[in-house]
Amino acid sequence: MRGAGLLAGLLAIPGLAQSAPRAPVDYAAERAAIARYQDADQRLQDAGWRLARANAPFCPVVVQAIGLQLQDMASYGVPAIARTALGLRREIAVQTAARGSPAAASGAFTRNREIAALGPLDPNSLAAAPQFEWQRLARLHNHIEAMLTEHGGIAVVFADGETARVAPVEVCASRFELMGDGDKAVADGARVVIGVGFPAFAYPEDEIFAALVAHELAHNVLGHDAWLDRHGRSDRNVRRIEREADRLVPWLLANAGHDPAAGPRFMRRWGARHDAGLRMRRKHEGWDERAQHMERELPAVAALLAATGKADWAVHFRREISIAD
Ligand SMILES: [Zn+2]
Numbered sequence: 001m002r003g004a005g006l007l008a009g010l011l012a013i014p015g016l017a018q019s020a021p022r023a024p025v026d027y028a029a030e031r032a033a034i035a036r037y038q039d040a041d042q043r044l045q046d047a048g049w050r051l052a053r054a055n056a057p058f059c060p061v062v063v064q065a066i067g068l069q070l071q072d073m074a075s076y077g078v079p080a081i082a083r084t085a086l087g088l089r090r091e092i093a094v095q096t097a098a099r100g101s102p103a104a105a106s107g108a109f110t111r112n113r114e115i116a117a118l119g120p121l122d123p124n125s126l127a128a129a130p131q132f133e134w135q136r137l138a139r140l141h142n143h144i145e146a147m148l149t150e151h152g153g154i155a156v157v158f159a160d161g162e163t164a165r166v167a168p169v170e171v172c173a174s175r176f177e178l179m180g181d182g183d184k185a186v187a188d189g190a191r192v193v194i195g196v197g198f199p200a201f202a203y204p205e206d207e208i209f210a211a212l213v214a215h216e217l218a219h220n221v222l223g224h225d226a227w228l229d230r231h232g233r234s235d236r237n238v239r240r241i242e243r244e245a246d247r248l249v250p251w252l253l254a255n256a257g258h259d260p261a262a263g264p265r266f267m268r269r270w271g272a273r274h275d276a277g278l279r280m281r282r283k284h285e286g287w288d289e290r291a292q293h294m295e296r297e298l299p300a301v302a303a304l305l306a307a308t309g310k311a312d313w314a315v316h317f318r319r320e321i322s323i324a325d
Pocket of ligand 1: 242
């Protein structure tokens with residue numbers, strides 16, 4: 001729990017432990033708190049989609065995706081409050097359709113629209129824990145990906161009976177998940193997970209926010225988690241993969257149509273206020289050095305963009321580690 005100014009509204013946000021309330025529930029506040037959380041998730045999914053889609057030609061592993069993020073009432077601390085606040089009867093509804101994705105282009109996936117079927121599966125029929133459930137959502141996103149891979153599309157039936165048929169496109173194999181608690185950003189090889197309290201959510205410029213997401217995506221597309229598993233998480237090894245992720249940021253941004261210099265701009269803005277100093281310094285270099293590493297990539301990125309219209313990092317990016325080890 002963070003701070004003393006918690007509204008009843010935060011009762012229903014996933015990740016916050018909370019017992020059933022004794023006071024009457026302020027559903028307007030609940031609704032507003034959930035909407036703020038969903039706004040943050042939308043921003044993350046928009047940024048993640050744009051990067052993962054534009055860099056697909058260079059990613060070592062790609063997957064079929066439509067840019068749809070679901071929500072599960074069972075993931076909330078008090079599901080009954082969330083369901084009432086949102087006016088839902090079922091368990092599973094739309095959370096976000098990423099901007100520019102096939103799901104968004106269909107126009108069908110509006111926020112909080114209830115879902116009755118994902119292909120042959122009624123997602124509401126799967127067993128789930130009574131609260132703080134996250135596995136069901138992961139299984140449903142796996143199910144969607146499997147349908148897209150095996151059938152080249154998916155028919156999604158909404159609670160009102162309408163059906164949307166959506167065909168996928170290729171994206172880099174990484175999911176993006178907002179965490180309802182904390183201010184950390186991590187990448188575990190399959191997912192980029194960012195806490196809703198991370199300072200970059202307060203940065204108004206989308207390309208600066210995208211630089212944070214790009215750093216975490218870089219860890220996944222460069223195979224860092226698996227490499228650390230093989231070679232050990234010594235401070236020296238972590239510094240190497242952190243530097244490599246920083247250096248890839250301008251490339252990922254450029255392919256997504258962002259200013260690649262938003263990378264060092266993010267690092268200077270974030271670092272000047274949040275660099276944890278010596279404690280962090282063992283695993284990361286100082287934010288000023290990190291910004292400089294990013295800046296040194298800019299001429300190569302600019303030259304490739306001018307010559308070929310893209311920044312092919314699969315061919316032209318100099319690795320800090322040998323991924324074949
Ligand atoms: Zn990192």
